Amino acid sequence: MSLLDVKSFAMGEWIAPDADARTFENAVTGETLGRAGNGSLDVQGMLDYARQTGGPALRAMTFHDRARMLKALGAHLKGHRQALYDLSFASGGTQNDHMIDVDGGIGTLLVFASKGRREMPDAHVYLDGEVEQLSRSGTFLGQHIATPLKGVAVHINAFNFPVWGMLEKLAPTLLAGVPAIVKPATATCYVTELAVKIMLDSGILPAGALQLVAGGLGDMLDRLTCQDVVGFTGSADTAFKLRSSPHILRNSIRFVAEQDSLNASILGPDAVPGTPEFDLFVKEVQREMTAKAGQKCTAIRRILAPQAQVDAVIEALSARLAKTVIGDPRAEGTRMGALVSNSQKRDVLEKARIIGQEAERVFGDPESFEVQGADADKGAFLPPMLFHCANPDTAERIHDTEAFGPVSTVMGYRDLDHAIALVNRGEGSLVASVITHDPEVAREVALGAGAFHGRLYFNNRDSMKESTGHGAPLPHMVHGGPGRAGGGEELGGVRGVMHYMQRTAIQGSPDILTAIGRKWVPGATETPAPAHPFTRSFHDLQIGETIHTEPRKITLEDIEHFAEFTGDTFYAHMDEEAAKRNPFFPGRVAHGYLLLSFAAGLFIDPDEGPVLANTGLDTLRFMKPVQAGDSMKVRLTVKHKTPRNDDYGEVRWHVTLTNQADELIAEYDLLTMNAYQA
DSSP states (O other): OOOEEEOEEETTEEEOOOTTOEEEEOTTTOOEEEEEOOTTOOHHHHHHHIIIIIHHHHHTSOHHHHHHHHHHHHHHHHTTHHHHHHHHGGGTOOHHHHHHHHHHHHHHHHHHHHHHHHHSOSSSOEEEEEEEEOSSSSSSEEEEEEEEOSSOEEEEOOSSOTTHHHHHHHHHHHHHTOOEEEEOOGGGHHHHHHHHHHHHHTTOSOTTSEEEOOSOOTTGGGGOOTTOEEEEESOHHHHHHHHTOHHHHHTTOEEEEEOOOOOEEEEOTTOOTTSHHHHHHHHHHHHHHHGGGGOOTTOOOEEEEEGGGHHHHHHHHHHHHTTOOBBOTTSTTOOBOOOSOHHHHHHHHHHHHHHTTTSEEEEOOTTSOOOBSSOTTTSOOOOOEEEEESOTTTOOGGGTOOOSSSEEEEEEESSHHHHHHHHHTTSSBSOEEEEOSOHHHHHHHHHHHGGGBSOEEEEOTTTTTTOOOTTOOOTTSEEEOSGGGOSOEEESTHHHHGGGEEEEEEEEOHHHHHHHHTSOOTTSOOEEOSSOGGGSOTTTOOTTEEEEOOOEEOOHHHHHHHHHHHOOOOHHHHOHHHHHHSTTOSSSOOOHHHHHHHHHHHHOOOSSSSEEEEEEEEEEEEOSOOOTTOEEEEEEEEEEEEEOSSSEEEEEEEEEEEETTOOEEEEEEEEEEEESOO
């Protein structure tokens, strides 16, 4: 079989490996599979191409444009995922492992596409937080905004997820409007190369948005600027070496790291044998030890159980592990394939030897185990190995040594405080899980261990059918952790996008803030509506377009009729003396919802038109009570517009209610869906 030549994609061209190329092996057979790397890559040219070609093209697009681009990429990859599955078998994983990688990556693209459309504006500036009033009368205001960095993101990815690991970084990067240079781990770069080729061949990405380095980066990191970002996944030692580079430190270059993690799972004190929680705990641990042959950054490395349940956990877990069929990942019935390489196998065995100095191996003998359909001596196969540490308080290495494979250690705890102390001994992890049906146990762990973990996963009989599992980072939630885990945060929806944007505080008048953010700010110039705004299509409406209604007088009959009709006979509306005793009211007052109803009657145009539906109110506040005899009028202003699909978009209207003295009595945002065509 001929060797695979994995190419780099630089400045619009595919570049073959040269004499400096590194080789990689087939994890199942141990034979050399291919080579990757080119020592003469023009890394400065790649950076310039990304900054000068990819960056401007992406920044010319709005957030919604880029979100639609991500959705199209996800759909295109989905149509080609079988080719990615087939190629991935050489990495040692099973079909289920490939689905985690490939489908997980595609799903991440689609989630960021959705969040980009739902939570970010169809604009070039992201507004971060609310307007801050910096002066008494409101003529000088502040607002935080975020805009794309004018550099490039260099993504250095690990071997275990050649597709998902790339796409989890690429999705928020592209949504932010920043081009990326992807450098996969050599061991599985051939899978990443195919995924990149599929995306580039689609024609969806603008030129310069995505480049690929197969092999080494050369001195690329020494050529970065303050506008660039390094996203890293890998070992703590490599992360330290890269992020402590004088050039990285001197230029304050953003370095987002996800590294070693001694993740743990706690069996709650209430989860005794025979409960659904006990069975769930054993199932989750077994899955985390064997999925991807334990080569997951989120895999469970430390298993904490009440001291009285340790033997039961070992027995039940060993029984499940004994059913794990190890072998050729293509073979029917195989449940766990090989590690990614024999080098990785040797590393795991060495780490297991270190763990064995403080713990007894109670399941899994690396010298004697069965492999189905493959040669155990040539392929990178290992059995699941379960250790038991009888003295976790005095042990050191089980709390600082990660065997990145199917290895985990059981230890007992005396009480919940002891469990929290042990789980925190990892000095920072990506995730810790707690299997319990007791909400107070969950609360104690959250308070006691939250500071040491990027994610806390709680599961029990109520959520087990729909939960995604201890080891499944979701694009909606942050993925990272403090201390040993690297201190970074990836994913997390818009939080992940912010890694590739600059937050800037802007200060100025309401008109200035409105112009920058494309969102009307109270106090900014109002534009008289040329016709009733409810008769105008989504595209015709302009930010700041305003109508002022005629006043309406509120009568005692109105208040009493509303109370009788709705059943809201709260004393402040019906009992003069009781209302006067209330510190907020001068006497009987109108219902707040009566005022909202009258407001709608004042600004509504009743005829069929482009307004399709009222979908809600935001930020409703009542400022001043209204009594019988007072009058009210309404100001309705187009505040913001957001396209939602091909037919209609959301209009956010700023609504203020004032009384006969022009005092503000209520304020809110009204949301409507408006057709693009009147």
